[in-house]
Amino acid sequence: MLLHLVAEFDLQRDVVPWLAARGWAAALDTSENSSALYIVNIERNGKIIYTWKGNQRNTHIGLYDLQTKQNEHLYMFERDLRIISCSVNNERTLLAVSFRQYTEEERVSRLLQSVSKYLTLLIEIHPINNVRVLKAVDSCVRVQFLYPLEGRNTTESRLLLVSEDKYIEQFDIHVAAEEEHKVVIQNSGQLPKARVVDDLIWAQWDMMEQRLFYIVPKESKSTLKCVQFYPDENLNSILESHLDISMNDTQLKLVNFGYDYYQDQDVASKSLNLQVFTSKAGGLCVCCSLASDMPDEIMYSIYFLHKDYYVAAYLPGQFLHLLNIQHPDLLCYSLFLTGEDARVDMLQNCSIQSPLMSTVLDCHVGSMYAVSISDSALLQFLRNSKRDSERLAALHCALLHLRHTEDLEMQIIWWISENLSTCCSFDPIQEFIIASLYCRMCPETHNLDKLLPYTSLLDWIGIIPGVTCETDIISLPVLEFQNSKGFWEKLNSNLESVKYAEPHLHYHNNVLRREWHNLSEEREERRTTAYLRNIFENAKKVLSHLDAWDSEERLVPLFQEEDDQQQLLMGLMVVQLKDHLMRHLQYVGKKKIDQIVLDYVANLLNLVHRIMKEVWRRYQLHSCIFCFDERGSAGEFAVFHIMSRILEAANGMCMPLPPGFHTLHLGLGVRCLPLHTLLHYIDNGVLHLTETCVRKLLKDLDDTEENEKLKFSIVMRLPEALGQKVHQFWNHPINANLIARKYVKLLLEKLGHRRCSRPIPERVSVPVEFLPLNYLTNILAEIENQGVHPYEEQDHINVRFVEETALKHTMTLLGLKYS
Numbered sequence: 151m152l153l154h155l156v157a158e159f160d161l162q163r164d165v166v167p168w169l170a171a172r173g174w175a176a177a178l179d180t181s182e183n184s185s186a187l188y189i190v191n192i193e194r195n196g197k198i199i200y201t202w203k204g205n206q207r208n209t210h211i212g213l214y215d216l217q218t219k220q221n222e223h224l225y226m227f228e229r230d231l232r233i234i235s236c237s238v239n240n241e242r243t244l245l246a247v248s249f250r251q252y253t254e255e256e257r258v259s260r261l262l263q264s265v266s267k268y269l270t271l272l273i274e275i276h277p278i279n280n281v282r283v284l285k286a287v288d289s290c291v292r293v294q295f296l297y298p299l300e301g302r303n304t305t306e307s308r309l310l311l312v313s314e315d316k317y318i319e320q321f322d323i324h325v326a327a328e329e330e331h332k333v334v335i336q337n338s339g340q341l342p343k344a345r346v347v348d349d350l351i352w353a354q355w356d357m358m359e360q361r362l363f364y365i366v367p368k369e370s371k372s373t374l375k376c377v378q379f380y381p382d383e384n385l386n387s388i389l390e391s392h393l394d395i396s397m398n399d400t401q402l403k404l405v406n407f408g409y410d411y412y413q414d415q416d417v418a419s420k421s422l423n424l425q426v427f428t429s430k431a432g433g434l435c436v437c438c439s440l441a442s443d444m445p446d447e448i449m450y451s452i453y454f455l456h457k458d459y460y461v462a463a464y465l466p467g468q469f470l471h472l473l474n475i476q477h478p479d480l481l482c483y484s485l486f487l488t489g490e491d492a493r494v495d496m497l498q499n500c501s502i503q504s505p506l507m508s509t510v511l512d513c514h515v516g517s518m519y520a521v522s523i524s525d526s527a528l529l530q531f532l533r534n535s536k537r538d539s540e541r542l543a544a545l546h547c548a549l550l551h552l553r554h555t556e557d558l559e560m561q562i563i564w565w566i567s568e569n570l571s572t573c574c575s576f577d578p579i580q581e582f583i584i585a586s587l588y589c590r591m592c593p594e595t596h597n598l599d600k601l602l603p604y605t606s607l608l609d610w611i612g613i614i615p616g617v618t619c620e621t622d623i624i625s626l627p628v629l630e631f632q633n634s635k636g637f638w639e640k641l642n643s644n645l646e647s648v649k650y651a652e653p654h655l656h657y658h659n660n661v662l663r664r665e666w667h668n669l670s671e672e673r674e675e676r677r678t679t680a681y682l683r684n685i686f687e688n689a690k691k692v693l694s695h696l697d698a699w700d701s702e703e704r705l706v707p708l709f710q711e712e713d714d715q716q717q718l719l720m721g722l723m724v725v726q727l728k729d730h731l732m733r734h735l736q737y738v739g740k741k742k743i744d745q746i747v748l749d750y751v752a753n754l755l756n757l758v759h760r761i762m763k764e765v766w767r768r769y770q771l772h773s774c775i776f777c778f779d780e781r782g783s784a785g786e787f788a789v790f791h792i793m794s795r796i797l798e799a800a801n802g803m804c805m806p807l808p809p810g811f812h813t814l815h816l817g818l819g820v821r822c823l824p825l826h827t828l829l830h831y832i833d834n835g836v837l838h839l840t841e842t843c844v845r846k847l848l849k850d851l852d853d854t855e856e857n858e859k860l861k862f863s864i865v866m867r868l869p870e871a872l873g874q875k876v877h878q879f880w881n882h883p884i885n886a887n888l889i890a891r892k893y894v895k896l897l898l899e900k901l902g903h904r905r906c907s908r909p910i911p912e913r914v915s916v917p918v919e920f921l922p923l924n925y926l927t928n929i930l931a932e933i934e935n936q937g938v939h940p941y942e943e944q945d946h947i948n949v950r951f952v953e954e955t956a957l958k959h960t961m962t963l964l965g966l967k968y969s
Contacts, residue, residue: 152470152487152531153462154524155496158509159198161187161516164214168221174204189516190236191408192505194297194357198518199224201233211236211247224275234268235292235408239307243276243325243333246284246293246309270311272323272341276333284321284341290314292407294355299381308383310346310355310362314402318347318362320385346377346385354405354426358506359637363389363426371395374426374436378631378638388638391627393453395422395438406505409513425504432640433458435475454478455627456644460551462521466498471617472523474546476599478621480610482539483546486617491531525552529561538575539612545578549585550604559586563764567788570795579799580606583757590753594746597647601734602750603656606803657730659804665726666719666804685721692720693809696752706762706814711842713809720806723751755808758796765792778851782821790818794836812838820847820860829863839868845876 157163165187187202196216204210209227214220224238225245235248248270270285270293285291296308309321321343324336335341346362347353351372353364360379365372376389405425423439436453450463454475463471470492472485501514511518525548532544548562566578584603592599626649629642669682693709728747735743769785782790793815800807819828819837831837844864851857865873 151494152472152485152491152524152527153494154522154527155494155510155519156522157496157517158520159214159216159518161189161200164219165200165202165212165221169202174202174210187516189409189511189513189518190233191294192357192406192511192518193238193295194360195240195300197238199236199238200516201236203230209233209249211245213238213242225273225278234290234410235294237293237295237309237408238275239295239309240297241276241304241307241333243274244295244307244309244323244335245273245275246295247271247273248285248291248293250290272309272321272335274334276331279332279334282335282341285311285313287313292404294357294407296320296360296379297357306383308379312353312404312407316348316350316402317345318350318353318364319343319345350402352403352405352422352424353407355407356426356428357406359428361428365393365424368392374627378634386631386634388629388631388634389627390630391453391455392625393436393438394622394624395424395440395451406503409503409511427461427504427507428637429458429507430637430640431458432456432637432642432644433475434641435461437461437463453624456641456648460523460547464492464494464497464502466494468492470494472543472547474543476550477546477604480605480607481614481617481619482542482607482610482612483605485531485540485543485547486614488616523547523551525558528552529558529565532562532565537612538573539610539614541569541573541578542576542581545581546585546605549582550589554586554589559760560764563761564768566761567765567768567792570792575610575612576607577795577799577802579761579796580803582761583754583799583805584803586757587750587753591746591750594749595735595738595742596643597735598731598746600647600655601657601731603658655734657727662719662723662726663804666722669718669722670715682718685725686717687721688724689717689721692724692748692751692755693717695748696755706759706766708759708762708808708810708814711810711813711840713807713812713840716806716809716811719804720751720755723806724748727751751806754805758800758811759808761796762793765789778817778820778847780821782818786818787822790815790822793818797836810842813840813843816840816843817846825860825863828860829867832864832867839864839872841872841875844868844872848876 169187187200189198189200190211191199193199198214198216199211200214201209201211204226206228207230209229209231211224211226211233213222213224215222224242225247227249231249231251233247233249235246237246238244248268251265251267251269266286267288268285268290269283270291272282272284274280284293291314292312294310294312296310298304305325307323307325309323310318311321312318321341323341325333326336327333347364347366350364350366353362355362362377362379363374364377365374367373372393372395374389374391374393375387377385378388379385403422403424425437426434427437428434434455435458436455437450438453439448439450442449448465448468452461452473452475458476461473461475463469463473468488470485470487472487474483477483496517496519497510497512499512499514501512503511503513505511505518508521509518510521528544528548532541532548535541535544545562548558552558562582566582569578584606588599588602588604591602626645629638629645631638631642669685696709724747727750728743731738731743731746732740738746766789769789771785771789793811797807797811797815799805816837816839819831820843823831828837832839847864848861851861853861865877868876
């Protein structure tokens with residue numbers, strides 16, 4: 151099961167044994183009366199209020215503390231009542247109770263027409279003393295005490311009364327301590343009260359943050375509003391947002407104002423199913439289930455006032471949808487499960503509510519569960535998925551929302567290595583690197599999640615079977631608050647960033663790719679500018695930053711050489727990402743942004759190394775891959791294939807690779823590929839010729855016929871600058887011939903169409919009676935005397951070297967011995 155549920159509270163486990171020990175167990179025969187024991191409320195401090203029937207059918211109210219795991223008896227009515235709502239204040243000195251006195255049938259049969267149907271009482275319980283009637287009406291009432299800051303005891307309690315006549319009022323209750331610690335209500339007359347809301351059709355209580363969300367009808371649309379209650383006894387109407395929801399219900403729907411299972415079920419069948427979810431990061435969304443004209447169709451909407459985390463939409467026996475509302479742009483980041491994948495064994499009833507974030511309450515069985523996404527089930531779902539949309543959604547969920555461990559990363563990398571060819575619409579290596587970077591870096595500072603890329607995909611045209619999604623733009627809400635900290639300040643900041651945001655804030659590599667391409671083609675003498683020096687200096691900072699993280703000996707032979715092209719790309723990424731963040735995070739400061747950018751690029755390189763390390767371990771490779779005297783194993787070929795896909799992913803994202811990557815890749819290619827395939831990979835840019843690998847290949851391999859073909863093919867493909875560095879490591883006539891040819895070519899290119907105007911100098915070498923060669927060497931000597939020397943670092947490569955090489959080559963062709 152993808153959702154992991156842990157029972158934080160269960161009536162049968164946590165309450166029934168306590169009742170049995172006190173002689174009340176006889177009244178808990180739920181087979182006869184399922185209403186004998188049930189939950190009626192959950193308070194802010196984690197205390198759960200429940201009710202049960204005693205031996206004489208008396209009605210009891212008890213309290214369970216989630217922190218201490220202790221039960222407490224609060225009050226008893228000496229009659230059989232149906233408790234509708236109950237709340238206890240923070241100091242546990244006052245108890246508010248709402249209950250139904252009689253049913254309509256009972257009133258008629260007992261001639262009690264003048265007696266109100268519902269009664270709401272305020273009771274002193276420290277100790278049990280006076281009882282006051284707050285409401286005696288024929289309409290149902292819910293009660294809820296407001297809570298001050300934790301650890302703060304006050305002499306005043308505030309109580310909300312919510313009437314099904316569609317209004318909410320607040321009572322102010324002053325208490326005083328008398329002799330023997332007795333606490334009594336001070337007000338002798340009517341308690342002070344004030345209307346909070348009128349004409350509402352839906353309301354939800356946020357017990358943890360002391361917020362009241364409610365909806366009032368307004369013309370054809372509905373308006374969501376919020377009242378924030380503060381510890382200093384003030385309240386403030388803060389939020390107003392217009393929702394495109396048709397509210398034709400005549401019955402009030404309440405969420406988290408206590409839990410009367412039977413009445414809630416009756417109301418739910420007639421009214422709108424809607425709930426608000428918030429997060430401490432300043433996220434708010436509204437989830438709404440709408441009636442459909444089609445009998446086999448379920449419709450629901452989610453309104454994002456700001457994006458954050460996942461929302462679960464669950465219909466027992468039908469589906470479980472995990473909707474990624476942090477990145478809702480593409481449907482492929484959400485999980486749409488049906489059948490066995492959607493099964494949640496502990497939640498088979500439809501009487502499910504969510505009183506707290508990541509918490510569900512099954513009112514029917516009296517259990518409250520902490521809900522999380524199961525690491526093992528998610529990874530199993532990833533392995534078993536057959537569609538790209540499922541793979542991508544599960545991969546993103548694992549990378550962005552599970553707790554990162556080495557074991558989790560290892561399992562994901564192993565899955566990637568096994569599924570490189572099965573993912574058709576996305577590159578799993580790219581998604582792994584980008585999503586992992588996003589998860590690691592975003593906690594660094596506020597709003598960084600809006601600026602860093604979280605995916606390599608630009609769009610998604612896939613289809614989710616059985617699911618149709620429509621996206622609409624809603625108007626931004628109105629926030630009215632002053633000097634408010636915490637959630638409202640963060641929500642306001644998030645909304646402001648949406649209001650004034652550029653169309654595409656996430657960093658993109660288009661400019662980086664173009665600039666890297668231009669700089670890579672610059673002539674060597676032009677690569678000494680201050681701009682380029684700064685770029686390479688940034689690359690050195692990244693590599694030293696990375697070395698500071700990992701001082702242990704590396705399993706994979708990377709980071710052991712310099713790679714100018716990759717360091718150019720590293721430094722350039724630092725420059726451009728820094729510019730991007732400086733434009734949008736001006737309040738952060740340059741020093742912090744410098745650190746974020748260095749961390750980002752170093753983490754990127756480290757992730758590539760992490761992939762390499764895991765596949766290295768899996769296929770049990772070691773450093774002998776640079777021994778070219780034997781062919782590669784099946785494991786080496788598998789690693790070579792994975793490295794080729796890493797290179798493809800890096801090219802697609804214009805992403806730097808760790809220095810030494812191309813050397814390692816080429817070394818595996820030489821060991822694993824036949825010659826024609828190896829040369830094809832080199833010619834098509836899959837394999838890059840590096841000085842380290844070519845030098846070792848030329849030095850270590852002997853000159854058998856097969857090795858000569860290999861060496862000759864490699865030397866013929868060397869860029870000019872690299873060829874000058876490594877040619878001396880192959881002492882062979884073929885190599886000497888190639889060098890001489892290139893030397894002549896370079897000198898003649900320098901000569902151009904100029905004629906020799908100076909007398910031909912006397913040559914040091916012995917005259918050879920071969921006029922064409924004599925003429926050529928004279929011209930070359932003249933060019934050398936003009937100060938042109940393409941191979942300045944190799945003094946032995948000169949006109950004489952060319953002459954001797956030409957003679958050796960000619961004599962070899964003629965079958966003569968050269969002396």
